[in-house]
Amino acid sequence: MSFYRIKIEEKNNGEKVYIPQTCKLESFGVWTKRQQIVWYNIHKIGVGFGISKTITVRYGNEEDALKVIEGYKNRYQIDEDNKVKSTTYKMID
Numbered sequence: 857m858s859f860y861r862i863k864i865e866e867k868n869n870g871e872k873v874y875i876p877q878t879c880k881l882e883s884f885g886v887w888t889k890r891q892q893i894v895w896y897n898i899h900k901i902g903v904g905f906g907i908s909k910t911i912t913v914r915y916g917n918e919e920d921a922l923k924v925i926e927g928y929k930n931r932y933q934i935d936e937d938n939k940v941k942s943t944t945y946k947m948i949d
Contacts, residue, residue, distance in 0.1 A: 862921045873914035874921035898928050
């Protein structure tokens with residue numbers, strides 16, 4: 857299950873910018889395994905989408921940021937639907 861949010865940054869002049877984000881559960885540690893939720897910024901790459909901790913795309917309104925999240929979710933669902941569920945073989949004589 858994936859979670860999404862919009863990070864809202866307010867500047868000193870009162871202007872707000874909106875950053876669409878998604879999270880992943882990451883494991884770390886050698887001897888003791890720990891898990892941590894890490895938030896990534898979602899950004900558009902041409903017609904596709906990417907996620908990054910360092911690349912930040914800011915939007916001037918919440919609707920545009922929400923459109924990016926919806927597009928990313930739809931793309932993620934298409935990728936899930938196209939994964940191979942099972943493989944069978946038919947012998948030919």
